[in-house]
Amino acid sequence: MVDYFRRAIEENLPWLSSFGADPTGGLTRLLYSAEWLAAQQALKQRMDQSGLETRFDQVGNLYGRLEGSRFPQQVILSGSHIDSVVNGGNLDGQFGVLAAWLAISWLKQTYGQPLRSLEVVAMAEEEGSRFPYACWGSKNIVGIANPADVATIRDAQGVRFVDAMKVCGFSLPVVPLAPREDIKAFVELHIEQGKVLETNQQSIGVVEAIVGQRRYTVTLNGESNHAGTTPMNYRHDTIYAFSRICCESTAKAKNLGDPLVLTFGKVEAYPGIVNVVAGKTIFTIDCRHTNAAELHAFSEVLEADMRRICEELGVDITIDLWMDEAPAPMDKRLVKQLISLCEKQGLSFRRMPSGAGHDAQIFAPHVPTCMIFIPSIKGISHNPAESTHPEDLAQGVRTLALMLHQLAWTE
Template structure:
């Protein structure tokens, strides 16, 4: 089989499921479009001899049994759900790349020594319901069913009802698997480092930790014309001080620390009223847990000081505190050795975005491969990667799976 031809066909066919007139794609968990996407992948698995089946919540597995060590499984894959009006590569590429790589290996070398399995996870993005990593959390036994028991989507449809409508039900008992010896996820970078450095692939050695906050500054709303500058308790002014000072400090610290104030809601948000309140978000990421904690705790102290200096009240809620996740060094070494042998233009790097691998890695040996993203664009209809880079990624994934499974 031809890797490029097979992958391109699958990408075109799967991308047609959930496509919209803007060129983007929407496949949300437990919708009919999502189920059609999973059914397409299942049919492609079965077409070349994989045993394909769903688990209780809709994760899809395609398996080739090993001839010598069938009790040891080498796994690769990702997710096919998308953000609303997203692109055709985030998640989907990892599923189709794994499927294409394994088909090539079987057609070229026959039955593997160890079992090989493609996984198409039910959900990663959290775009329909207020939950995230539902597929991978169920796969590793971390899911809390009570968290989704009463949640609904934007149209008021209940998570549990929609899950059951598609033929799934988390009440079915699932024992944690003990056969997984390696999980390798290939993904677009979703950043511009590889493109700027003109590299083909990256070997990912770490997924960043994240701390996210919601902060509310409370001052006093007042007339914009009759309130002298010295008498104001301007919440936007306090926010501006915090934002400016914090970003300057983050630039001083430098990579791999990143800091973002992504959501800002001033109130009353009117042209002729001094803002009496500002709610804003903070997203801070780092590959080192201690450095992340040190920076954000210092930021908490400084925000309180700035609020006091400007006679503002402040409420700080830390609602996400995720540790960095290192990749398995043995698998990282295997991928790097294949990159060296194949003369790929590559680098080592960390992932600044979250992935299913961060859920799987604490349970099974896990590593990731990145391919370039044009302009670093993702979660957007313009998301794209040169086909040559996509194919090179599948080739190094193929080489890695051969080393692990054969």
């Protein structure tokens, strides 16, 4: 079975990766681009040929359906997003789509018609790489996408979202799409995008929760002054204030330990001259945890510490919390079922959080959801060097197929 899936992956992954192949290496397939549309149309044709009933919804999500015999209105859904980041790898997102199609095709050939309907989904978008909006595909499926949020947005070249959509043959809904009520479970296979599985020589990750995220932009205002004539104790140095915030907060995050992570990702100092004390510094913070209470508690300490430090140094501070996404626990019953499957198959696996956001995070509050990770070599992702060993790719598809079989063929 693993050998079968390895051969199928070797045949189909290069084909799918050819749509949007970047001349500089990697993959660039942005929402509603010509490359995106070609990939969706080609995938639709392949699914048609494999005997699945295919359709696009209004916004461009592609489905391939295997009708159930006894409970056709109970759908087991699997897939991921078909778009990529700019100059990304060829596994993030699209491998989850390919894996779902290969798994369902194998199940159809092996077991025939399921009791419940099975569907592959190639979701229109997740990355937010072209337009300033993420998870457009999955948010429309569960009915939480507001058309007004994208009605006026444009990409970096000034192309309107609605115009790009229209060129591809789709149209912006007048009101939010009704959520699908027929999905009984959603299962997403994805590369880990970290190196925990590889480091521990484990082939499967059973995701228990996807982290919540709080993101800030912080502005410090002090006083620009001469670097030679301003004594140290007379300064209102915003770089020094930032450095204290960064060091103290990072130490506290390390002390609390996993799964909390804290990142100071972007720092801009003004005027940015070698012989001038920085009177203004702007920086970003990304804070993540799988537990909402722990995330909020740490964030409150973080904000209080920043204000205390700035008061001590005579620096003004403005804190803008512009993202506050709650953690998304996976369905406990499905997680337990997946763990049992791994144990019965003798797989080397671990229970783990997802430190990145995924479509499963959008589904989880609305539909019983679980997520399967497979290793990433050196933890590299969003990069042309993104890769996973062929045996791990095949084992991931096999595990997905066995999980879908349990969900669709048992009472």
